[in-house]
Amino acid sequence: MKLIYEKSQASRRASSIPDPGVENGTEIPAALRRSEPPHLPELAEPELLRHFTELSTRNFGIDTGFYPLGSCTMKYNPRVNERLVGLPGFRDLHPYQDDADAQGALELMWRLQEILAEIVGLDAVTLQPAAGSQGELTGLTLISAYFKDRGEYEQRREIVIPDTAHGTNPASVTMAGYTVRKVNVDSRGNIDVDDLREKVGPQTAGLMLTNPSTLGLFEERIEEVASIFHDAGALLYYDGANLNAVCGISRPGDMGFDVLHFNLHKTFSQPHGGGGPGAGSVAVRDILEPYLPAPVVVRDGDMYRLDHDRPKSIGRVRGFGGPFGVFVRAYAFIRMWGPGLREMSETAVLNANYMLAKLRDHYDLPYDRHCMHEFVVSARSLKREHGATALDVAKRLMDYGFHPPTVYFPLVVPEALMIEPTETEAMETLDAFCEAMVEIVKEAEREPDLLKQAPHSRPVSRLDEAGAAKRMVLRHHFDED
Amino acid sequence: MKLIYEKSQASRRASSIPDPGVENGTEIPAALRRSEPPHLPELAEPELLRHFTELSTRNFGIDTGFYPLGSCTMKYNPRVNERLVGLPGFRDLHPYQDDADAQGALELMWRLQEILAEIVGLDAVTLQPAAGSQGELTGLTLISAYFKDRGEYEQRREIVIPDTAHGTNPASVTMAGYTVRKVNVDSRGNIDVDDLREKVGPQTAGLMLTNPSTLGLFEERIEEVASIFHDAGALLYYDGANLNAVCGISRPGDMGFDVLHFNLHKTFSQPHGGGGPGAGSVAVRDILEPYLPAPVVVRDGDMYRLDHDRPKSIGRVRGFGGPFGVFVRAYAFIRMWGPGLREMSETAVLNANYMLAKLRDHYDLPYDRHCMHEFVVSARSLKREHGATALDVAKRLMDYGFHPPTVYFPLVVPEALMIEPTETEAMETLDAFCEAMVEIVKEAEREPDLLKQAPHSRPVSRLDEAGAAKRMVLRHHFDED
Amino acid sequence: MTFTSLTDADRAAMLAAIGVESIEQLFDDIPAAVRLDRPLDIGPALSESELYDHMTALAARNVDVGRELSFLGAGMYDHYVPAVVDAVLQRGEFLTAYTPYQPEMSQGVLQAIFEYQTAVCELTGMDVSNASGYDGTTVAADACYVAKLATGRTRIVVAETLNPQVRQVVRTFAPGFGMEVVEVGHHDGLTDPEELRSAADGAAIAIFQQPNFLGLLEDAPALAEAASAGGALATAHVDPMSLGILEAPGRYGCALAIGEGQPAGNYLSYGGPHYGFLAARQDYARQLPGRIVGETSDFQGRRGYVLTLQTREQHIRREKATSNITSNQTLLALAGLVYLSWLGPSGLREVGERSHALAEHAKRRLGLPLAFEHPTFREFVVRTGRPAREVIDECKRRGVHPGYPIGRDYEGLDDALMMAFTERRTPEEIERLAEALSAVGVEVAA
Amino acid sequence: MTFTSLTDADRAAMLAAIGVESIEQLFDDIPAAVRLDRPLDIGPALSESELYDHMTALAARNVDVGRELSFLGAGMYDHYVPAVVDAVLQRGEFLTAYTPYQPEMSQGVLQAIFEYQTAVCELTGMDVSNASGYDGTTVAADACYVAKLATGRTRIVVAETLNPQVRQVVRTFAPGFGMEVVEVGHHDGLTDPEELRSAADGAAIAIFQQPNFLGLLEDAPALAEAASAGGALATAHVDPMSLGILEAPGRYGCALAIGEGQPAGNYLSYGGPHYGFLAARQDYARQLPGRIVGETSDFQGRRGYVLTLQTREQHIRREKATSNITSNQTLLALAGLVYLSWLGPSGLREVGERSHALAEHAKRRLGLPLAFEHPTFREFVVRTGRPAREVIDECKRRGVHPGYPIGRDYEGLDDALMMAFTERRTPEEIERLAEALSAVGVEVAA
Numbered sequence A, B: 001m002k003l004i005y006e007k008s009q010a011s012r013r014a015s016s017i018p019d020p021g022v023e024n025g026t027e028i029p030a031a032l033r034r035s036e037p038p039h040l041p042e043l044a045e046p047e048l049l050r051h052f053t054e055l056s057t058r059n060f061g062i063d064t065g066f067y068p069l070g071s072c073t074m075k076y077n078p079r080v081n082e083r084l085v086g087l088p089g090f091r092d093l094h095p096y097q098d099d100a101d102a103q104g105a106l107e108l109m110w111r112l113q114e115i116l117a118e119i120v121g122l123d124a125v126t127l128q129p130a131a132g133s134q135g136e137l138t139g140l141t142l143i144s145a146y147f148k149d150r151g152e153y154e155q156r157r158e159i160v161i162p163d164t165a166h167g168t169n170p171a172s173v174t175m176a177g178y179t180v181r182k183v184n185v186d187s188r189g190n191i192d193v194d195d196l197r198e199k200v201g202p203q204t205a206g207l208m209l210t211n212p213s214t215l216g217l218f219e220e221r222i223e224e225v226a227s228i229f230h231d232a233g234a235l236l237y238y239d240g241a242n243l244n245a246v247c248g249i250s251r252p253g254d255m256g257f258d259v260l261h262f263n264l265h266k267t268f269s270q271p272h273g274g275g276g277p278g279a280g281s282v283a284v285r286d287i288l289e290p291y292l293p294a295p296v297v298v299r300d301g302d303m304y305r306l307d308h309d310r311p312k313s314i315g316r317v318r319g320f321g322g323p324f325g326v327f328v329r330a331y332a333f334i335r336m337w338g339p340g341l342r343e344m345s346e347t348a349v350l351n352a353n354y355m356l357a358k359l360r361d362h363y364d365l366p367y368d369r370h371c372m373h374e375f376v377v378s379a380r381s382l383k384r385e386h387g388a389t390a391l392d393v394a395k396r397l398m399d400y401g402f403h404p405p406t407v408y409f410p411l412v413v414p415e416a417l418m419i420e421p422t423e424t425e426a427m428e429t430l431d432a433f434c435e436a437m438v439e440i441v442k443e444a445e446r447e448p449d450l451l452k453q454a455p456h457s458r459p460v461s462r463l464d465e466a467g468a469a470k471r472m473v474l475r476h477h478f479d480e481d
Numbered sequence C, D: 001m002t003f004t005s006l007t008d009a010d011r012a013a014m015l016a017a018i019g020v021e022s023i024e025q026l027f028d029d030i031p032a033a034v035r036l037d038r039p040l041d042i043g044p045a046l047s048e049s050e051l052y053d054h055m056t057a058l059a060a061r062n063v064d065v066g067r068e069l070s071f072l073g074a075g076m077y078d079h080y081v082p083a084v085v086d087a088v089l090q091r092g093e094f095l096t097a098y099t100p101y102q103p104e105m106s107q108g109v110l111q112a113i114f115e116y117q118t119a120v121c122e123l124t125g126m127d128v129s130n131a132s133g134y135d136g137t138t139v140a141a142d143a144c145y146v147a148k149l150a151t152g153r154t155r156i157v158v159a160e161t162l163n164p165q166v167r168q169v170v171r172t173f174a175p176g177f178g179m180e181v182v183e184v185g186h187h188d189g190l191t192d193p194e195e196l197r198s199a200a201d202g203a204a205i206a207i208f209q210q211p212n213f214l215g216l217l218e219d220a221p222a223l224a225e226a227a228s229a230g231g232a233l234a235t236a237h238v239d240p241m242s243l244g245i246l247e248a249p250g251r252y253g254c255a256l257a258i259g260e261g262q263p264a265g266n267y268l269s270y271g272g273p274h275y276g277f278l279a280a281r282q283d284y285a286r287q288l289p290g291r292i293v294g295e296t297s298d299f300q301g302r303r304g305y306v307l308t309l310q311t312r313e314q315h316i317r318r319e320k321a322t323s324n325i326t327s328n329q330t331l332l333a334l335a336g337l338v339y340l341s342w343l344g345p346s347g348l349r350e351v352g353e354r355s356h357a358l359a360e361h362a363k364r365r366l367g368l369p370l371a372f373e374h375p376t377f378r379e380f381v382v383r384t385g386r387p388a389r390e391v392i393d394e395c396k397r398r399g400v401h402p403g404y405p406i407g408r409d410y411e412g413l414d415d416a417l418m419m420a421f422t423e424r425r426t427p428e429e430i431e432r433l434a435e436a437l438s439a440v441g442v443e444v445a446a
């Protein structure tokens, strides 16, 4: 398919701009003026819309079908949320509007803060961070502020992270100026507590943990883990990416975590838009509250306001109060479920266990336990016996009309396929997916090339990723004209 | 693909309905209560949206590609119109709202009436009719009222219609209680004026004419035609389906027509929605104004109101003031063009003539003239020489990614292909379509089965229309349960 | 703001290909005398943002149901339209397609219409439905034409309790159809089956409404029996939102069922566009106007859908056609299908039950004299003791539109208001209604 | 309102297949002490229509730019977002997809990002752009990290005329990066190239803004030269809407160009979500954070697009990663692409010119003393002679928000207002502004 630039033709355009009918001489010094216009697309609106419509048909979303991308919680995106976010009172509100004239927005944010705190059992929330990984960086920066305040910052330079952690955890640790201390996972997929004891000490600032872990397993000795850190004077950070497993069932604050980020876009259903937006709101125990980024939304009687006066604040982590549109959707989503959020998590967990039951005899199962909202199987035997990798399985699933699961993550499981159905999928869909997975095993035996050459039904066949990194063609180049 | 009913499962649902928390005993007599619930679909919202998303991918719209369906004016539908029609002040306005609290809607309708009258050079407009064919019925009913008032109704029982007329014209004539009198078309595609003179007389109530005609040709002797009718005391009805050719260029009122319908959904760009909605607003010369359907929108000083007090009115033809949402879009469309509407028509005509020039040597050309906004070619030679019909050409065009033109209409041209590009298509698109048309001729010579078996690239191959009429399966039947 | 692609270079190339010098020349066939020699006087062209500002200013001068507490109904109801309806309708493949003449290009919309036809048949208990009529008024005229074809008779009988607009449309077109209209008056708000029986004897069709325009439940089975006794086509004009709790017309002997689709999935939109539905017993399938979709198969035997029974239609039969609908209301009917699928059978029942319960609650709460003491569905007429027009004007100043001044359509009801209740209303809002009425001197219960 | 499909029958069948009795059992791994033994206290579940009513009530308590005449800017601008942007974004295939890890499933979004990267490069005159950053503040922190990697140095220099929020975010993260921040003050609203030169000598990066936060045009080429003279990465924070008329940073020697995407195709949305853009000279491609899309080919040699340079990223390199972005702002960047495509080069230029012309018109019309006598783009600071807070409050009572109280961020400007003008404003509105100011005692020209 052609690039939009390849469809352009000089002096076509879609836009028309109002003519204010005022004097239009420019006051801009010649030296600062643009010397050559940018090559932006030039098309009339009909061709513009056709281009993007056609592009969309080459993309697969939740609306297209099952999208069991592990760790990403690809649940249905309620369409009412799009309606709400488009209300002019939200959509067209300037972020510098006076608080008195933004009471609806502030109340919504305040309520969301309260609700989020209740869901995780912590004391205070900042909505500012833009995504999970920024939430991590924010959380770690809060930990730094806390230890700085206590004079322990120079001493506590390590953050403990299990092998199973998502890549953003260690990356955030580095960017926050800490050192990663790895801890092993035991044979049940839990943190190896013996190993842990050796690694925690006065040098430890904290733990970063996803619970349930990226293996989809609940950390069975979480209370013990928590006390090891707390006893050492360190803090616990909870990576909330897997919160969809435990809403209304178990709260990180009650597990002993001191700070966490939500991925509002996962648990509370944001349209992921091909990569984002998200929101990485951070909740903290009271001891960390003074350090939260400013401003936070506070309530004074019947009025809501942005509180900028936070002397111990770490400062801003993003513009304004955060990605407000994401809050509108998350708040709406939560209000539709109400306390039924528990049922949401139960259903997500039921769906995952059902799939696990159907697949356990056909793929390798690294840890034989009930899973939470997702699970990891391995294509190790398949690779050994038939040369078909997790990637081949993933690509072949496309031909069955499914988006592949997450592959090759977590790293502790070779040839990992990480499957997360979410609560919004019907049993028939899970059945059909599992049947395809089983069928693919048979295909691997019978006709491995079917997998190796897959996909066969997409607009393109398998793409050369290594080649792309070598070629480094990262933008369209225009013929000199 | 499965029907939505085939995806249903008892006790699933998408909706949730507020519980008012009031006493909920029913006051409805048992004898009137529903005995068995209807089989409506039962799905959760995710599956609901997926079903319709998937269905949509099996459909082709203007957004998908070129749609040169002659007589239908399939132009681009500006997306701003969808935004405007969704403004709560329009969308959620109850039609029985007091005039004083519906001033915006009434002003819009009044302005649209004025604009439409100006575009066609007539005196008054009713927006009530729901579509072109209802506009025709309305217009003919107005003619009846006029002649009844003059005591000539019993005498004037015939409406003259050329062979080229759209099917709704004769059908409307019958439903309005008149008899169709056919008039021939001459070798240039005009009405045969000699034939006409013989057919017009004291029994004649009027003429129904599309100009440009369905052949895409302007009636060259329109002034003469008009005087023949007016001299006989009869009226002229203009079928406005082809107005896209002449906006700002030539006005039906100036041509001598007394009454006409617009197809607002064609000329002024409504999303056709797989069949509708439309609007068949009717404009009249002053002599017919007293008979217009009530209510009409009138302006009193600064206020607008619905005038119900029209003693000579033929009555209502549809509920309320007409399809208001269509007016919003039509008004918006016209305001964006402004007097540039002339350029709109010029471009439509240029596009059509360009295609005609590219195709004239490859298909039979029944009338060798410049066309207006559309033109008709014939596959007669193709059929004779290679057995490939207009229908085969149409189906084969699908494989090239185009919606076929209108086929087998007008009836006066055998194996007709009626092509209307509209003003919103780019030259490259016209080129690609014409190349496909030419290529198909070659395919017909080389490998006629390619055409006969077409389409090859759609979700279904050629469908058995005759079989459908025989089988008469017009709804899904549920297994008794 | 325009939507064309042609550049000057394109235009020049195209004119050259055509072999003319200027666009003007393409219009040579138009006689000089009928050419317009000045620009259209329709205001200057607007850019999109100017248009948006202009239109929002117009919209702001309308008081929509979000800006006042409204109990208006009278045929158009403020049921909630879920966002998923818009999501489906805004899919360009549906939105910007036309009538599915070419079925291979249009399986999406064809299957959707087939599903819609099924839903209408299920709601009404009928065998066949068309793909939509224009609205709830025009389908009544359509039904009359069906009856004429089916019975060869010419008399149309309508109950006075049938929506006045529907009756007006029937009256407009009846003469052209060669038919005449007879009206059967109401007694205390209801139609008397025996009066209907005699009026309908020898008639082509008899149309009544359930619930009727006054909000009352007619003895519909008795009316259907009375109507058909003398060979007329018994036709019920029904409210789709009632059909989760009220019996389907097909179950009490109607030949045809018609109605206004707006309450089921369409916005109020100041009266349109909406869809009308028209369903019939199998016997009348070949007389129905409008598009009809049928199942068939392709070369490979795969199931598919096409427009069918086209020998009824104008493009085939021309002056002999029994169907004169080309553009219809498919997009709105699709909204209806999505909405009904969203509701499902239990949702439809709940909307009915809850609207009914709120209406009954309001009757009790207001305690005003009812104009008619009969069971109702979600709308009823009360007497206010003051001219309704004044009550409305004064309540509106308090942000409440208390209902429809039914005296507009029926004698002796000048002090009456017809109030409608949907599932969107709440007990608190009914309290506000009571307060507003009381504030303007209407004697509501304390 | 929930969005699950499971019926009781489904649940039973599934539990049986798993081999447990109850859902409870699936949670056996969770220690009793950390289980929640009560329902969440977060308010009752709402149906869609109740939610809609609740949310519209909240929205109604916000005064959006459609409800008052607003001259607020300060980084977020009320340019018109055309409807076609929404139409594209609401396509479910875009809206509900995630990061295109599986390129064969995601050619649509991948190609769109490639097109977006191209547009950003064209606007900024750079060689490479990422697929989006979170917003205009975080891309500045990203740029600092790039600079650290590229130069091995730790000093960050920011102009005081850089948006205060941007500076705050840089300050928040700099310590974690192991970097320190130095600020270069302004003189009469502008940054002095010579001061910048000395501050930037030996620094990793120097960031200035064009037009600067005060709306003024800096001598950007001089600043870029001064910044890079000592080896720092000269980084311009630019407004995309200015780049139709102002020179591209790549043309005056910047190493990096960053900015806030909101003005180009995103709604104001009370501050987010929006997109930040980050573009660089080719040299820094391998240090850029964020997703980057590159061209490649499939088995058959057909062109296609994939996420590339992934060895920068956290999921590969973990603690050694130079990019720590997973979820980004693709949907908003897509909005930017659609908007910029809608504008085209001439539209972009016109928006710039006309916004500028209106601002100049307003300067003349108001005749108020300018806080800084330098050329501006579409925003300028005037002195009102009264505390800005009071002027704002009183103007707002007249339906006009006259601008941003810049004294919040800069000393000595407590009586100043910063006023922004986009192509949506009109001379009539500027007249209203003048009237409102005059009515509250600000001495505007007559």
Ligand SMILES: Cc1ncc(COP(=O)(O)O)c(C=O)c1O
Pocket: A071, A072, A131, A132, A133, A134, A166, A168, A169, A210, A214, A239, A241, A242, A263, A278, A279, A280, D325, D326, D327, D328
């Ligand atoms: C376990 C885990 N942690 C952290 C993240 C980072 O979140 P985000 O993508 O919102 O930055 C993700 C998702 O990508 C994740 O799956």
Ligand SMILES: Cc1ncc(COP(=O)(O)O)c(C=O)c1O
Pocket: B071, B072, B131, B132, B133, B134, B166, B168, B169, B210, B214, B239, B241, B242, B263, B278, B279, B280, C325, C326, C327
């Ligand atoms: C020439 C002509 N006349 C009349 C009509 C009828 O218009 P409508 O489809 O709006 O009823 C059409 C379109 O179908 C047409 O093409």
